[in-house]
Amino acid sequence: MTMSYTARLLVVDDEEFGGAAADAVLDRLPERSPRLGIATGDTPMPLYVELARRVRAGEIDVSSGFLIALDEYIGLDCQDPRSYAAYVRTRVGAPLGIPAHNILVPDGLAADPDVEAAAFERRIDDLGGVDVQIAGIGSNGHLAFNEPGSPLESTTRAVALSEQTRADNARFFAGCSDVPHRAITQGLGTICRARSVVLLARGATKAAALAAALTGPVGTEVPASVLQRHPAVTVIADRSAAADLSIRHH
Numbered sequence: 001m002t003m004s005y006t007a008r009l010l011v012v013d014d015e016e017f018g019g020a021a022a023d024a025v026l027d028r029l030p031e032r033s034p035r036l037g038i039a040t041g042d043t044p045m046p047l048y049v050e051l052a053r054r055v056r057a058g059e060i061d062v063s064s065g066f067l068i069a070l071d072e073y074i075g076l077d078c079q080d081p082r083s084y085a086a087y088v089r090t091r092v093g094a095p096l097g098i099p100a101h102n103i104l105v106p107d108g109l110a111a112d113p114d115v116e117a118a119a120f121e122r123r124i125d126d127l128g129g130v131d132v133q134i135a136g137i138g139s140n141g142h143l144a145f146n147e148p149g150s151p152l153e154s155t156t157r158a159v160a161l162s163e164q165t166r167a168d169n170a171r172f173f174a175g176c177s178d179v180p181h182r183a184i185t186q187g188l189g190t191i192c193r194a195r196s197v198v199l200l201a202r203g204a205t206k207a208a209a210l211a212a213a214l215t216g217p218v219g220t221e222v223p224a225s226v227l228q229r230h231p232a233v234t235v236i237a238d239r240s241a242a243a244d245l246s247i248r249h250h
């Protein structure tokens with residue numbers, strides 16, 4: 001297998017993960033009013049912890065920035081601690097000193113999720129787009145909540161979550177039956193309009209999906225493979241997530 005395009009791949013030890021990810025993000029982030037695309041979940045937490053540490057140490061100031069979420073569960077109130085709105089506000093916005101009015105997350109309780117999705121897509125454009133999109137990958141290759149089969153040019157829309165994703169995310173809920181069935185997600189086309197993407201992967205459960213996304217064919221079966229078409233992607237993986245990548249790396 002070879003990587004047929006020019007993404008930058010860093011394979012790092014666990015203790016280096018947050019620092020390497022923070023360096024990659026800050027390298028591409030403008031100092032004035034940076035617009036940072038936020039992935040939720042477990043994978044990016046070392047990055048958010050490290051960015052917060054640098055803010056507290058006075059090394060960086062991103063307080064004039066905007067945070068733009070990738071997705072939100074349909075049916076969860078933004079005050080629900082399991083909502084992605086709560087995640088972005090409390091785990092990223094507050095520690096980075098970014099005020100709530102500069103945080104964009106789709107409204108999971110919108111009366112019409114399709115109307116909300118279209119409005120969210122416009123809000124991203126109105127802000128001038130995303131400078132650096134932080135992304136994770138699902139064990140099934142999903143990118144944001146674009147599940148296998150999602151059109152590569154898709155825009156923000158309401159989607160059904162796959163059973164695998166609901167099972168994977170059951171750990172954040174009382175159980176699988178508690179996980180919402182639907183979400184509003186940025187589309188693959190939306191994500192590809194970000195000026196840069198930093199794709200993060202940690203753990204053995206991501207190894208097959210990461211290899212398929214980076215070295216397999218580009219196609220709807222592995223949504224994250226669309227990033228092969230993006231001109232400015234940095235991939236940061238720990239050794240377990242990189243285990244199926246038979247490519248040369250440093």
Ligand code: F6R
Pocket residue numbers: 038039040041042043044070071084135136137138139142143144145
């Ligand atoms: C989250 C998101 C998802 C996650 C992916 C990995 O906003 O869009 O694509 O990045 O499901 O989740 P974790 O990091 O929890 O394994």
